[in-house]
Amino acid sequence: MTDTSLIVSHLAIHPVKSLKKISVDQAAIDAMGFVNDRRWLVVEPDGKFMTQRQYPKMALISAVPDAHGLTLSAPGMSDLIIKDPEQQAEVSEKQVVVWKDELQALDAGDAASQWLSECLGLPCGLVKFSKQVHRQVDLRFANEGDRTGFADGFPFLLTTEASLQELNSRLDTPVTMDRFRPNIVVQGTEAYAEDHWQRIKIGEVVFRVAKPCSRCVMTTVDPATGVKTGKDPLMTLSGYRRTEMGVIFGQDLIHESEGIIRVGDSVEVID
Known part of the structure; x- marks a missing residue:
């Protein structure tokens, strides 16, 4: 289905795993994901x-x-x-x-x-x-040959602005999307619409939605201060987003081709 209201509102790379993000206007995709992301x-x-x-x-x-x-x-x-x-x-x-x-x-x-x-x-x-290393993505959710770098398990994490807004409506102190460290943020959806996507196209690149992203205590770290701020947002999320895969927010993606995607690109939900 095509919905021209869905667009990429933010892109980010994290060159060193778990260090500060870098916001980018466009990002090139190679075999492992965004170039310079978690390498x-x-x-x-x-x-x-x-x-x-x-x-x-x-x-x-x-x-x-x-x-x-x-x-x-x-x-x-x-x-x-x-x-x-x-x-x-x-x-x-x-x-x-x-x-x-x-x-x-x-x-x-x-x-x-x-x-x-x-x-x-x-x-x-x-x-x-190392370029000589092939780190296979979990075959329960991926195809043989799908690979990633030092990410937790998948080349991309996608979240949506509406889902964060819905979460923040439940929190005493709102949080920023940086708590969740996505590569791709989409605007124009309903909250948690991404839970139902199977394949999407951004620019000329098709992505498979592999699985929901289970969240951990890292979401309680304030990225601006480097200090844990308490049990939220994880505690609040766990009250209504707990599944057999854990407490979920966002979706892990696997790309089907290389290319470049940009902030402002339309997002097409294929199925």
Whole structure:
């Protein structure tokens, strides 16, 4: 069905998993999702991935990508330029763990480790996703060959403005969409209309709606302060959005082709 009222109102990438988002006017899609989205990862010394779930201060760190690597910034810290390990003559690999997946990643070096360790107050390091690695999306919801980078499990997360507005109507203190860290935000829907979509088209790119996104304690971190603010919005969501897949808000997507999508693009619900 075509509804010209549905448009993309916001796009975002998160170059380093669980660090600050970057809003963009357009985003290119490659085999793993948006280019520069969750291609870098902060890890504990043993390689276990780190997120705002345990380390909410990560919300205050920004990572801006360029053709040669990343620039890290945070309050009270001098900026640090990180060279892309894939562009170095010698590359060190490090085994990392993201949920149940064990992956070989590329170590971003001692300077990045020292900077992040000082910023967060505990030993940690930075790695980049290796182009030689194929991280298969969960085959219960995906096809063989569907892949992603360091995202929790899927290349894209879509939310809608109407769903956030409906949630905020139930909260004593409204929250911003940044609590949910979507890649794609759509306006012009009814609240939770996205629950019923199976395939959509944005620009020239078709996406399959893989599954609802189950939410966690990370939604309780205020992205502006890097501090957990209490039990909401998760507690309120759990009162009316609990399913067999957990407390849901938004939909995980898998793309069927590469391309570019833009803020202002129409969203066509195919089925």
